[in-house]
Amino acid sequence: xxxxxxxxxxxxxxxxxxxxxxxxxxxxxxxxxxxxxxxxxxxxxxxxxxxxxxxxxxxxxxxxxxxxxxxxxxxxxxxxxxxxxxxxxxxxxxxxxxxxxxxxxxxxxxxxxxxxxxxxxxxxxxxxxxxxxxxxxxxxxxxxxxxxxxxxxxxxxxxxxxxxxxxxxxxxxxxxxxxxxxxxxxxxxxxxxxxxxxxxxxxxxxxxxxxxxxxxxxxxxxxxxxxxxxxxxxxxxxxxxxxxxxxxxxxxxxxxxxxxxxx
Numbered sequence: 001x002x003x004x005x006x007x008x009x010x011x012x013x014x015x016x017x018x019x020x021x022x023x024x025x026x027x028x029x030x031x032x033x034x035x036x037x038x039x040x041x042x043x044x045x046x047x048x049x050x051x052x053x054x055x056x057x058x059x060x061x062x063x064x065x066x067x068x069x070x071x072x073x074x075x076x077x078x079x080x081x082x083x084x085x086x087x088x089x090x091x092x093x094x095x096x097x098x099x100x101x102x103x104x105x106x107x108x109x110x111x112x113x114x115x116x117x118x119x120x121x122x123x124x125x126x127x128x129x130x131x132x133x134x135x136x137x138x139x140x141x142x143x144x145x146x147x148x149x150x151x152x153x154x155x156x157x158x159x160x161x162x163x164x165x166x167x168x169x170x171x172x173x174x175x176x177x178x179x180x181x182x183x184x185x186x187x188x189x190x191x192x193x194x195x196x197x198x199x200x201x202x203x204x205x206x207x208x209x210x211x212x213x214x215x216x217x218x219x220x221x222x223x224x225x226x227x228x229x230x231x232x233x234x235x236x237x238x239x240x241x242x243x244x245x246x247x248x249x250x251x252x253x254x255x256x257x258x259x260x261x262x263x
Contacts, residue, residue: 010241011039011248020253023088026103038254040121052076053108079105128159141169177202190216217244235260
């Protein structure tokens with residue numbers, strides 16, 4: 001990564017690409033985010049039937065492709081023929097683009113090739129619903145461990161047991177423990193979040209923005225554990241991140257947050 005000036009913080013990371021303006025987790029969404037100047041992209045990975053890691057959020061294709069079929073039941077070559085973009089044109093006619101209708105479910109390798117020129121951060125989320133998380137960890141690590149992009153990659157998951165697996169298979173990669181708002185119902189004290197993340201060997205925290213309190217970010221700083229928040233589309237989070245020492249912000253609308261940061 002380039003040297004970062006404090007005024008460039010927080011880094012603006014595009015959630016599933018520029019998903020406010022293009023169909024999520026498609027090559028078009030990633031390209032749009034990088035063209036806008038995003039400091040990185042975030043995306044979801046699970047396995048196709050043939051064990052190839054593919055980039056898509058839902059376990060089922062119904063929402064983004066109109067097909068009531070599980071991702072795990074199709075080969076990666078079949079997923080490459082799926083229309084994963086037309087739904088966006090129908091849902092957002094004001095943002096419709098003929099290019100989107102030709103978007104497919106990309107492989108991890110395709111996405112790395114598209115974003116590789118950017119020198120930005122790449123947040124890879126291992127989907128926690130994956131039946132065989134060990135196979136997913138192995139497949140993703142196989143793709144990234146010899147990549148020249150490795151220094152820019154952060155692998156994260158709600159499936160916290162995946163983190164030590166990734167650390168074992170790819171010791172050089174940065175990892176992040178993902179925490180959703182419901183963690184507050186399970187843990188009474190914020191320091192326990194830090195303890196869990198350290199116990200599994202995570203390098204960083206990836207928090208829902210509602211968890212990003214001064215106390216927790218202070219504890220994370222003491223533990224030398226960088227914090228990223230998700231998914232924040234309100235520009236007010238730029239100042240709040242600076243105040244709390246949050247280094248990166250994941251957003252659906254990188255264009256809007258970049259404009260707010262650069263004011």
